[in-house]
Every structure is written in C-alpha cells, then in structure tokens.
Amino acid sequence: MSATLATRADPTTTLNAIFLQQFPSTAARKLETMHARDAAELLGEYPATTVTPTWARLAPGVTDKVLPFLDIDKAIALLLAMDSSPCAALLSRLSEGKRDTYLESLPAERAKELRELLQYPADTAGRMMDTRIIAFDRDITVDAVIKQLRAQKVTELHHLFLLDDELHLCGQVEIQHLALADEERSLASISVPLRGYFSPLDPEEEVIATFEKTRAGALPVVDLDFRLMGIIYQDQVMEARP
Amino acid sequence: MADRKTDMTIAFIHAHPQEAARALEQLSTNQIADLVSSLPEAEAAQLLGSMLPQYAAKLADTLATELLSNLLAQISPAQAVIILRHIAPKMRKQLVDDMPVRAKAACLLLLTYAEGTVGACMHSKAFTLPDDCSVAEALQRLAAETTVHDTGPIHVVNSQRHVRGVVQLSKLIGAAGELPLASLWDAAPLALQGQATLLSVRDNLVWVSNDSVPVLNRHQQFVGTLSHARLRQGIAELATNMLQPADSDPTSGLTEVYGSSMLALLESLGEATGLWKKKREESKR
Numbered sequence: 001m002s003a004t005l006a007t008r009a010d011p012t013t014t015l016n017a018i019f020l021q022q023f024p025s026t027a028a029r030k031l032e033t034m035h036a037r038d039a040a041e042l043l044g045e046y047p048a049t050t051v052t053p054t055w056a057r058l059a060p061g062v063t064d065k066v067l068p069f070l071d072i073d074k075a076i077a078l079l080l081a082m083d084s085s086p087c088a089a090l091l092s093r094l095s096e097g098k099r100d101t102y103l104e105s106l107p108a109e110r111a112k113e114l115r116e117l118l119q120y121p122a123d124t125a126g127r128m129m130d131t132r133i134i135a136f137d138r139d140i141t142v143d144a145v146i147k148q149l150r151a152q153k154v155t156e157l158h159h160l161f162l163l164d165d166e167l168h169l170c171g172q173v174e175i176q177h178l179a180l181a182d183e184e185r186s187l188a189s190i191s192v193p194l195r196g197y198f199s200p201l202d203p204e205e206e207v208i209a210t211f212e213k214t215r216a217g218a219l220p221v222v223d224l225d226f227r228l229m230g231i232i233y234q235d236q237v238m239e240a241r242p
Numbered sequence: 243m244a245d246r247k248t249d250m251t252i253a254f255i256h257a258h259p260q261e262a263a264r265a266l267e268q269l270s271t272n273q274i275a276d277l278v279s280s281l282p283e284a285e286a287a288q289l290l291g292s293m294l295p296q297y298a299a300k301l302a303d304t305l306a307t308e309l310l311s312n313l314l315a316q317i318s319p320a321q322a323v324i325i326l327r328h329i330a331p332k333m334r335k336q337l338v339d340d341m342p343v344r345a346k347a348a349c350l351l352l353l354t355y356a357e358g359t360v361g362a363c364m365h366s367k368a369f370t371l372p373d374d375c376s377v378a379e380a381l382q383r384l385a386a387e388t389t390v391h392d393t394g395p396i397h398v399v400n401s402q403r404h405v406r407g408v409v410q411l412s413k414l415i416g417a418a419g420e421l422p423l424a425s426l427w428d429a430a431p432l433a434l435q436g437q438a439t440l441l442s443v444r445d446n447l448v449w450v451s452n453d454s455v456p457v458l459n460r461h462q463q464f465v466g467t468l469s470h471a472r473l474r475q476g477i478a479e480l481a482t483n484m485l486q487p488a489d490s491d492p493t494s495g496l497t498e499v500y501g502s503s504m505l506a507l508l509e510s511l512g513e514a515t516g517l518w519k520k521k522r523e524e525s526k527r
Contacts, residue, residue: 011269011277012251018265019254030253038246045247 126200129230299328361436
C-alpha cells in the first residue's frame, strides 16, 4: 500500500481506494449494484488513476449510465485511460449529443481516432446494431441480476449476454432460464453458448443469412477483442428488408 | 454518500478480509477504531479477527470496552485469546467479564495456562509480520510499532496465524524495499506447545541454536515466544514458589473457569430444555 493512501484521513476512503485499485473485478461487481448516480459520486471521490482499473471492468451497460453523472474532467480522464476500441464502443452507446460533448473535450488526435472508429459504412452490422445493451458478469447470481434489473428499471428484456472478467463476451442466458433458475445459481451455470455473432463491418447480406440460419431473436456485435458493442434484432432486420 | 462508501468498504471486507485488514493495520489506531465502530458488528468482528493481534489489541485503548468485548465474543475463542494476550491484564479481565457466558468460559479456559507451563511464562506480545508483505511494508510496520524492544528474529505468520518463518532485523534493514518478505525469511525453529511444562522443554535441543522459540496453541497458531532467559527465570521462580505464600489462593483462577464453564453448561441445558418443551408443545398442538 502506498504511503499516500496510508495517510488519508478517512479510513473508508483509504480502504475503498485500495479496493478500487487492487481488486477491480470485485469492486466493479459492487458498483454495478448501485444506482448510476451513486456509483459516479463514489468514483468521483478518487483520482482517475485509482478508479481506472475498476472502470475498465465495469459492464458496458453500466459505464454508459455512470459516465454522464461524472464531472467532465473525470469522464475525460477515464475515457483517455481506456483502449481505443472499448472507448469507441462506449461512446457509440451514448446519445449523439453526449458523444459529441466528450469528443470535443478529448485531445484532437484521440478524438479523430475515435471518430474514425465510430463510423461504419452503410449496410454493415455496425450501422444496424442497437447499442443499448444489457450484459452481466458470468459469476454473479440470478438473485443479484434480478435485483439489478429492477434497480435499473428494465421493463423489457429479450436477451442477456455474459461477460468474463476481462469483459469478453462468453455466453448468453435465455430469459426463461433466468426466470426459472434458483436464486443462488450463477449466470454461468445456466448459460448457453452464443448462437452467432457479428463483426461491425460484416455486410448486411451476411447478417440476414446468419439470422436465417440460426433463427435467433437477437445476435451480438463484437469488436476485435470480442467485447460486446451492440445487438442486432432479427425482427428489425427482417422488417427493413426490401 | 457516507452509506455508499461504507457499503463499498463492507463489500471489500466480505470479499477480501485479509487484504482489508492488512491495509487497515497501517492506519492510526484512532482511524481503525473509527472504522470498526462505524461497521455492522458482523463485519467489524470479521475485520478484527483478520488483523494481526498486536494491531487488534491496540483498539482496547480507543474502542468502547463493551463493543470490543462483543466483537471478541463473535470471533473464535482461540483468535480472541491471541488478541487478549496483547492487552494489559486489567483491561483483558474487563473485556472477558463483559462477554456472553459461553464466550467468556471459552476464553478463560484458553487464557489460563497452568503455572509452570510454557504458556504461562511466554512473551505473549511478540511482534509478528504478515507473510504477504514487502520489505518496505515490514519496515514501515516496525517503525510504527512503539512496543518492539526485542531485536531477535521476528516471526512471520500467515492469515491463520501459522508460523511461516523468522526474519532477522539486520536482513530486513539491508534488503531492497520492493522485495517480498518471503525472499528473506528463514525456517522457524522448532516450536513449543503452550501447555508443555517448563521442565519438559528445559533440555530441548532447540535451545542449542536458538535464544528464542515460537510458542503455539492447540491449533498450532502462534501465541508468543519463549526466550531461554525467560525459561531459566521461570524454572527458578517455580522452585521458589514451591513454598506457597500464605495469602495466595492457587485455586481462584480455576474456580472462575470452572464457575463460568458450569454457567455455560447450565445455559446450554436451559436452551435445550426450552427447545424440547417448545417442540413438545408444538407436537401436542
């Protein structure tokens, strides 16, 4: 433990700083149970360097909600600490107005790189995907998921994707399995393999062909590191067909 | 906000109690007391039980006696007794007296080593280091410790308080700060059992090459050290005390333990009878 941490006045602040810095996965799971505003307020108490390891392990759906509650300097510091690909994925899930605010506050070089990553050609999976995603760590329990969904006021849920500690997509849970499973079971224990996935640059024809082949209701879009970027819904794709 | 911060700290203590305790040990006693008193009792007790005893014992100076007594009663008696041995006798007695009957009986039994045994003679406030710290952290802990007078080897213990090795102060001072303590420690000498009599360990070969030896309890946990000088002194006292002073009462300690044990037994019987009666009434209905 560093001397700086040891001399802080408030012991909870000291312990939480160590928690955020040295045990980011557990700290992220705890933050995910909080309201986005509370999580942002808590993260706002610490320097970006302390918060970054935990921030990098927060589920994508959570970072989207927490980021707007952070003051702009802290938000920019965290965005700068992220790798380009997850950072672009996070920005892509924000509203256009918010996304532009952050891009304008980032250093020009970084903003340019992110803008390029955010632009997908027409008729590709990247353009078709819905970036509002709900994903959970595979080790959390059914009970904890249901509580979090209620806290997030999720009214409709058709898919639930699972992430490992590094936030790589690693499976999915059928909603009926979630509803019927014992509360103590982990999501991993009731998960099924992915039925398919897309890269954001996959052409529209390939997307349609995959849906016809798999008969899935929704399929994920992942980046090169297999991190979840968005979801494409079968009904929307079929409705949009000429 | 304070609640959220405390929630986060509680999550840390739940998930990583040893690491939380290691971090806390490096704060001032007042800061530790502030935190412990702000936590729910279950988490506070978990934290107390995970701390090295010399740090947990310091809370006796700052924490309300009733609270500390409650917390000690919630951890295992063997752990509680290791902490209690680091506390001054008068305060220790008060803490034990304030415990619920069962915990009190268990602690009294474990605290009372018979006269002439290693446990009764050992140095119970021996300074220890956690096995997962670095050289820099070990030196920081030593510097913060005002009660280390011994320059002999320092015992290194794991989270279960089992001895992992001994580290020489000279080696510690000369080593690079970032090195793990594990790279410096030597095998600990053969340990003595607290219940063993002084006479039975007098001729132990361990004294040929060691001035100070670790003492373990029945659970093989480190409870203190016995130096050869203290052993000789203890044996000499034993010889002197063969003629018992007229005003002493050698059975008083035993009576207290016996009385508390009986109370605990009666309490258990009372609970069992109550339960039996309740079940009988339920079956009648």
